[in-house]
Amino acid sequence: xxxxxxxxxxxxxxxxxxxxxxxxxxxxxxxxxxxxxxxxxxxxxxxxxxxxxxxxxxxxxxxxxxxxxxxxxxxxxxxxxxxxxxxxxxxxxxxxxxxxxxxxxxxxxxxxxxxxxxxxxxxxxxxxxxxxxx
Numbered sequence: 001x002x003x004x005x006x007x008x009x010x011x012x013x014x015x016x017x018x019x020x021x022x023x024x025x026x027x028x029x030x031x032x033x034x035x036x037x038x039x040x041x042x043x044x045x046x047x048x049x050x051x052x053x054x055x056x057x058x059x060x061x062x063x064x065x066x067x068x069x070x071x072x073x074x075x076x077x078x079x080x081x082x083x084x085x086x087x088x089x090x091x092x093x094x095x096x097x098x099x100x101x102x103x104x105x106x107x108x109x110x111x112x113x114x115x116x117x118x119x120x121x122x123x124x125x126x127x128x129x130x131x132x133x134x
Contacts, residue, residue, distance in 0.1 A: 002101075002111065003122030008130050011098045011120050016073030017044050020065055020096070022087050023078030024048040024056050031102070031126075032078040038128035039076075047072060065090045074098045076127065077105055085110035092117045102126055 019039055024032040025048065036046040036057055047068060048054060048061035055061055062068045065075065065087070075091035077084050077100065084101055088110040091099045098120035101107070106124050114121045 002106070003125045007120055008122055008125065009134060011074060011100065011122060012042075012127060012131050012134055015097045015120070016071075018047065018070070018072045019044045019074045019076050020047045020049050020062075020068060020072040020091075021076045021078065022049040022065065024061070025050045025052055026054050026056055030078070035076070035078075035102070035126060035128040038131065042131050065094045065096075068094070072096055074100060076100045076102065078102050079105070081105050081107050085113075088114045088121075092119060098122075100125070100127060 021032055021036050024036050039046050040057055046059055048056040049065055050061055051063055053061040053063045075096045077087050084105050085107045088099045099114050101123040103126045111121055111123050
């Protein structure tokens, strides 16, 4: 419902390969850490976005999307649903091509706004599950 297979395929194979992962830190127990590693294995550049701005998996981190000094193609969101809409709006402002809300991250108003702004969007899915299937 929140991500048809064609949209998922397009984001993972046709859009650029620079992914900002919002909520990514060096905490190996968090899902974002493992998903970022899978994205890297499939050739994606993973840019950590977290208040701590830690370097993760060899990539410099930034405290916010707005602090990243280059274009990101996809914004992968690992924050609570109550915060996710703001991140989606920041992704639109940053010129991203797509927003991906992780499993359990749902904000239907943000989905509508982001799609209305012309971006691809997937919600309540995990790219680490979807990408090997392609």
